[in-house]
Amino acid sequence: xxxxxxxxxxxxxxxxxxxxxxxxxxxxxxxxxxxxxxxxxxxxxxxxxxxxxxxxxxxxxxxxxxxxxxxxxxxxxxxxxxxxxxxxxxxxxxxxxxxxxxxxxxxxxxxxxxxxxxxxxxxxxxxxxxxxxxxxxxxxxxxxxxxxxxxxxxxxxxxxxxxxxxxxxxxxxxxxxxxxxxxxxxxxxxxxxxxxxxxxxxxxxxxxxxxxxxxxxxxxxxxxxxxxxxxxxxxxxxxxxxxxxxxxxxxxxxxxxxxxxxxxxxxxxxxxxxxxxxxxxxxxxxxxxxxxxxxxxxxxxxxxxxxxxxxxxxxxxxxxxxxxxxxxxxxxxxxxxxxxxxxxxxxxxxxxxxxxxxxxxxxxxxxxxxxxxxxxxxxxxxxxxxxxxxxxxxxxxxxxxxxxxxxxxxxxxxxxxxxxxxxxxxxxxxxxxxxxxxxxxxxxxxxxxxxxxxxxxxxxxxxxxxxxxxxxxxxxxxxxxxxxxxxxxxxxxxxxxxxxxxxxxxxxxxxxxxxxxxxxxxx
Numbered sequence: 001x002x003x004x005x006x007x008x009x010x011x012x013x014x015x016x017x018x019x020x021x022x023x024x025x026x027x028x029x030x031x032x033x034x035x036x037x038x039x040x041x042x043x044x045x046x047x048x049x050x051x052x053x054x055x056x057x058x059x060x061x062x063x064x065x066x067x068x069x070x071x072x073x074x075x076x077x078x079x080x081x082x083x084x085x086x087x088x089x090x091x092x093x094x095x096x097x098x099x100x101x102x103x104x105x106x107x108x109x110x111x112x113x114x115x116x117x118x119x120x121x122x123x124x125x126x127x128x129x130x131x132x133x134x135x136x137x138x139x140x141x142x143x144x145x146x147x148x149x150x151x152x153x154x155x156x157x158x159x160x161x162x163x164x165x166x167x168x169x170x171x172x173x174x175x176x177x178x179x180x181x182x183x184x185x186x187x188x189x190x191x192x193x194x195x196x197x198x199x200x201x202x203x204x205x206x207x208x209x210x211x212x213x214x215x216x217x218x219x220x221x222x223x224x225x226x227x228x229x230x231x232x233x234x235x236x237x238x239x240x241x242x243x244x245x246x247x248x249x250x251x252x253x254x255x256x257x258x259x260x261x262x263x264x265x266x267x268x269x270x271x272x273x274x275x276x277x278x279x280x281x282x283x284x285x286x287x288x289x290x291x292x293x294x295x296x297x298x299x300x301x302x303x304x305x306x307x308x309x310x311x312x313x314x315x316x317x318x319x320x321x322x323x324x325x326x327x328x329x330x331x332x333x334x335x336x337x338x339x340x341x342x343x344x345x346x347x348x349x350x351x352x353x354x355x356x357x358x359x360x361x362x363x364x365x366x367x368x369x370x371x372x373x374x375x376x377x378x379x380x381x382x383x384x385x386x387x388x389x390x391x392x393x394x395x396x397x398x399x400x401x402x403x404x405x406x407x408x409x410x411x412x413x414x415x416x417x418x419x420x421x422x423x424x425x426x427x428x429x430x431x432x433x434x435x436x437x438x439x440x441x442x443x444x445x446x447x448x449x450x451x452x453x454x455x456x457x458x459x460x461x462x463x464x465x466x467x468x469x470x471x472x473x474x475x476x477x478x479x480x481x482x483x484x485x486x487x488x489x490x491x492x493x494x495x496x497x498x499x500x501x502x503x504x505x506x507x508x509x510x511x512x513x514x515x516x517x518x519x520x521x522x523x
Contacts, residue, residue, distance in 0.1 A: 041363055044367040044422070044425070047371055048370055048371050051079075051371065051374050052084075056079055056084070059077050059081060064379075065382050075379065076379050076380060079378065087377060091373065095373040099368075099372075104197075105197045105201050105361070107320055108196060108200055108320065108327070110351040111331065112197065113354025114327065114332060114350045115331035117346075117349075119335070120331055120334040121158070123274050126162070127274075128144060129163070132170075137167065137170055137172065137177075138176070138243075139241075141159075141177060141245070142244075143238030145163075145188065146185075146191045146233075147193065147194045147234060155185050156182060156186065156465040157468065162181075163180065164181070164472070165177075175253055175476050176249050178472060179469070179473070179485070179488050180249055180492075182458065182489070183489050184238075188233075188234065188237040188241065188496060189420075189453075191454070193231035199224075199226070202226075202424060202446055203225065206424075206432060206443075208372050211376060212375070212376050212379075212429070212433050213433045213436050213437070219441070219442065221443070222316040222317050222517075225442075225446065226447045226515050226518070227515040228507075228514055228515050229503070232503065233503050240495060240496065252488075280334070281330050285326060285329065292322055295315075332347055364419070364421065368421070371429075375429045376429075381430065384429075384434075386434075388431065392438065399508075400509075406435075406448050407448050408452070411452040412456075413452075414453055432446075440521060441518065441519055441520060444508070459489050459493055466482075466489075
């Protein structure tokens with residue numbers, strides 16, 4: 001990675017050697033600190049060894065922990081003991097094979113991969129943005145960007161340049177669309193009224209983290225525990241993002257002057273074949289939705305819960321395969337209609353290719369699974385949770401203030417650990433049970449984490465897509481530098497953080513459910 005003062009300029013240009021500003025110095029400091037961190041896989045391996053040593057030392061010292069409100073005293077067990085060696089030998093494979101995020105995330109990635117390979121996702125964005133009124137364009141871009149986690153990191157690659165082209169076609173500044181689209185993709189990444197692999201990743205780790213306490217028994221932790229919160233947040237953040245693009249970012253860009261190396265005009269109109277594909281896909285999804293609802297809503301339907309309950313029910317606990325079917329059907333229908341998929345072989349190839357790109361994630365999850373399993377087995381996780389809860393209580397942070405402090409902590413950590421799965425695997429096993437001991441549900445902890453995991457990711461040099469955005473920006477502004485780019489992106493960070501915390505405060509203050517059957521407290 002180049003230093004901030006020596007970032008290469010485009011071909012034929014000389015790098016700008018201006019004196020570094022305060023923002024450049026801060027970014028350089030963040031870059032150096034971030035570069036000092038090892039690969040997440042190495043980081044988790046080191047954490048596993050450290051946890052093993054700590055658990056052994058505590059076990060030899062005879063330390064135990066009592067969960068508040070219970071008479072259950074748990075002794076700390078050490079990995080570097082005969083009992084620990086037996087446990088690891090018998091459970092190393094099981095820890096990985098039964099780690100909840102693995103299967104759910106890969107299943108969703110396979111289905112979304114088919115829809116992406118078929119061109120469905122990009123066509124939907126084109127059809128949505130191409131005819132948008134000029135005044136509403138920033139708000140529409142922001143709203144779509146806040147659903148980005150449905151298609152994972154692909155959105156950071158596809159949506160910003162598409163938004164720039166749409167802005168230019170509408171007579172607006174293309175850089176506003178480029179930067180605004182990227183900012184809303186990242187800062188609102190964990191929001192949305194759509195469901196994707198990110199939700200499966202979060203809930204799997206949340207379930208494992210909550211399991212260390214007896215209070216987790218009977219809790220309905222499913223993929224939709226944050227749905228009401230994320231759906232409403234995406235609408236508010238979409239409006240906020242549109243306002244920031246049109247009223248704050250775009251006016252500061254000055255008059256737009258096309259440069260010689262600028263991308264040529266791109267036709268955003270969908271073809272007749274693409275429109276037919278979208279129509280058929282919509283009809284198939286409507287039929288699929290009707291079939292699912294017919295298995296859930298009527299009295300005595302097989303997807304109802306115990307006693308005929310709608311919530312909790314097998315539909316919610318099994319929402320991953322339901323969504324898998326929806327994405328797969330949509331991708332196949334569209335792909336076959338526009339001839340983007342070559343029969344069943346094309347579908348199989350699309351699914352395989354999407355999983356290939358997850359190899360690093362699979363290795364990371366193998367190590368993370370061992371860390372979380374050791375947290376649980378050794379009871380060190382319970383000990384840390386009890387101590388963290390007591391620490392928050394001792395300084396008076398037991399309510400919403402504790403959540404705010406947690407969000408700010410995650411926001412800072414997100415500057416260095418940009419992987420949501422890695423960061424949630426690090427903080428979840430401590431703070432989920434800690435907040436449970438303070439009477440807060442795991443769903444609430446997960447909702448708070450979503451805020452911190454999103455807002456600051458767009459301004460850190462540790463985010464590789466920031467440098468992709470810089471390359472795209474230089475097509476419009478050849479002399480653009482990283483400091484200028486991050487300064488423009490930072491317009492979105494604090495407002496998104498504050499407004500999103502405000503939304504969480506409304507849910508908390510009025511005791512509103514965060515999702516179906518997911519309450520603020522441990523009900």
